[in-house]
Amino acid sequence: MPSKYAELRKKALQKTRKKLKESMYKRDHLIVKVVRTIDELDRTINLLTERLRDWYSVYFPELERELPELRDYVRAVAGTGYREKYSGRLAEAAEKTVGADLPDRDVERMIGFAKRIEGLLEERDSLVEYLEELVSQEAPNMNALVGPTIAARLISIAGSLERLAEMPSSTIQVLGAEKALFAHLRKKGVPSPKHGVIFSHPAISGAKKRLRGKIARRLAGKIAIAAKVDYFKGEFVGDKLREEFEKEVEELKSQK
Amino acid sequence: MPSKYAELRKKALQKTRKKLKESMYKRDHLIVKVVRTIDELDRTINLLTERLRDWYSVYFPELERELPELRDYVRAVAGTGYREKYSGRLAEAAEKTVGADLPDRDVERMIGFAKRIEGLLEERDSLVEYLEELVSQEAPNMNALVGPTIAARLISIAGSLERLAEMPSSTIQVLGAEKALFAHLRKKGVPSPKHGVIFSHPAISGAKKRLRGKIARRLAGKIAIAAKVDYFKGEFVGDKLREEFEKEVEELKSQK
Numbered sequence: 236m237p238s239k240y241a242e243l244r245k246k247a248l249q250k251t252r253k254k255l256k257e258s259m260y261k262r263d264h265l266i267v268k269v270v271r272t273i274d275e276l277d278r279t280i281n282l283l284t285e286r287l288r289d290w291y292s293v294y295f296p297e298l299e300r301e302l303p304e305l306r307d308y309v310r311a312v313a314g315t316g317y318r319e320k321y322s323g324r325l326a327e328a329a330e331k332t333v334g335a336d337l338p339d340r341d342v343e344r345m346i347g348f349a350k351r352i353e354g355l356l357e358e359r360d361s362l363v364e365y366l367e368e369l370v371s372q373e374a375p376n377m378n379a380l381v382g383p384t385i386a387a388r389l390i391s392i393a394g395s396l397e398r399l400a401e402m403p404s405s406t407i408q409v410l411g412a413e414k415a416l417f418a419h420l421r422k423k424g425v426p427s428p429k430h431g432v433i434f435s436h437p438a439i440s441g442a443k444k445r446l447r448g449k450i451a452r453r454l455a456g457k458i459a460i461a462a463k464v465d466y467f468k469g470e471f472v473g474d475k476l477r478e479e480f481e482k483e484v485e486e487l488k489s490q491k
Numbered sequence: 492m493p494s495k496y497a498e499l500r501k502k503a504l505q506k507t508r509k510k511l512k513e514s515m516y517k518r519d520h521l522i523v524k525v526v527r528t529i530d531e532l533d534r535t536i537n538l539l540t541e542r543l544r545d546w547y548s549v550y551f552p553e554l555e556r557e558l559p560e561l562r563d564y565v566r567a568v569a570g571t572g573y574r575e576k577y578s579g580r581l582a583e584a585a586e587k588t589v590g591a592d593l594p595d596r597d598v599e600r601m602i603g604f605a606k607r608i609e610g611l612l613e614e615r616d617s618l619v620e621y622l623e624e625l626v627s628q629e630a631p632n633m634n635a636l637v638g639p640t641i642a643a644r645l646i647s648i649a650g651s652l653e654r655l656a657e658m659p660s661s662t663i664q665v666l667g668a669e670k671a672l673f674a675h676l677r678k679k680g681v682p683s684p685k686h687g688v689i690f691s692h693p694a695i696s697g698a699k700k701r702l703r704g705k706i707a708r709r710l711a712g713k714i715a716i717a718a719k720v721d722y723f724k725g726e727f728v729g730d731k732l733r734e735e736f737e738k739e740v741e742e743l744k745s746q747k
Binding site: 252261262264265268269271272275276278279282283285286287289290293331333335337341344347348351354355358361362365 | 508517518520521524525527528531532534535538539541542543545546549587589591593597600603604607610611614617618621
């Protein structure tokens with residue numbers, strides 16, 4: 236009965252497809268993708284702004300020194316652009332410029348390019364908001380414990396929430412410090428890193444140096460729990476974990 | 492009379508500033524900046540599209556195989572995006588997808604990102620047009636001889652029209668093949684490169700291999716003249732140079 240086999244095959248295919256679909260449908264995968272997209276946007280925005288500075292400096296080289304911050308510079312060129320339109324301190328600089336007097340249509344192209352970079356900056360900011368939303372929905376416990384940025388970065392480095400949930404807290408503690416970890420494993424005398432991504436948590440970066448390793452170990456322990464609860468969609472314990480962690484930090488500090 | 496010195500100083504400063512301004516005002520500098528900006532945009536667009544493919548594949552992984560061309564892919568995601576909106580062959584692929592069924596608001600973010608990449612593609616195309624205009628105005632002879640792309644690239648590698656005009660034709664011939672040239676100078680047995688940027692000229696890339704070096708030498712000779720005429724703003728001889736070059740190529744070919 237070949238028709239029966241054909242039917243079986245069809246059903247098996249359907250089932251496999253459905254399973255595949257389900258395995259794909261983990262929204263935490265989106266967290267990983269969005270983190271990587273934001274990182275690439277950051278790199279891209281830097282590179283394109285370097286080009287803009289180089290190009291616009293034919294016309295108004297002094298602006299680089301006046302506005303060293305990337306966002307200020309891009310906004311000024313995109314929003315003002317023509318030298319005669321600047322005001323205040325910038326107007327003075329524009330008046331005394333050694334830049335070339337270019338026809339408007341050349342300046343226009345620089346302004347147009349600056350506006351594209353501005354668009355990428357907007358995109359970046361709106362993706363950060365979106366990422367925070369994703370994290371608060373898909374990893375509410377980690378979100379409550381360490382905030383969306385650190386949570387997203389840990390999930391992204393682990394590759395998925397599932398893999399993070401499988402990691403021991405000692406691994407989580409140094410996640411993001413792989414370079415330092417391998418240096419430690421390879422060379423004698425290089426100390427093991429005490430904290431990776433989680434270093435940017437204020438409880439660690441703000442603590443005295445000799446306490447940082449201890450606090451990082453405590454925090455990694457709580458994150459390991461939060462990640463497991465998030466992955467298995469257990470009851471919300473994020474706030475409780477954070478309070479426990481804060482108490483432990485206080486105790487460590489009071490021991491002097 | 493300190494006031495006289497002050498006045499002198501002021502005048503000297505003004506004069507220097509004016510001289511600086513004039514030295515900046517060479518529109519061929521813009522050619523160099525715009526070439527570099529286009530190159531950076533190309534790199535950027537590639538990197539961001541890789542991110543888009545990776546991200547959108549959570550939702551519709553089959554589209555990568557269906558639309559391998561970067562522009563097709565970006566346009567499809569930016570313009571259609573939602574799986575149920577595709578038509579024809581793509582609708583079939585969308586129906587059978589193993590991608591995750593995501594809520595609209597997740598897909599929306601991917602579409603938004605694709606639209607930014609589309610914006611960068613538009614920017615790139617409009618800068619290419621602008622570059623062609625700059626070259627036709629600032630280097631009309633080179634433009635007539637080899638077209639705007641090769642002309643712009645030669646000026647950009649040389650650093651300015653002035654520097655290109657100072658180069659002997661043997662240097663122009665290998666401009667853009669610096670890597671191969673240094674390999675030749677360093678190692679025995681590596682032949683000297685016969686053509687750099689100018690290789691992309693159809694008279695060379697379309698010629699038989701054994702003729703390419705000879706044709707490249709002829710072309711470089713004509714470019715060296717064109718660059719000098721452009722720099723010193725001499726009378727237009729671009730068309731004449733091109734005709735001469737074409738005749739020389741015919742002669743070389745007829746010699747068999």
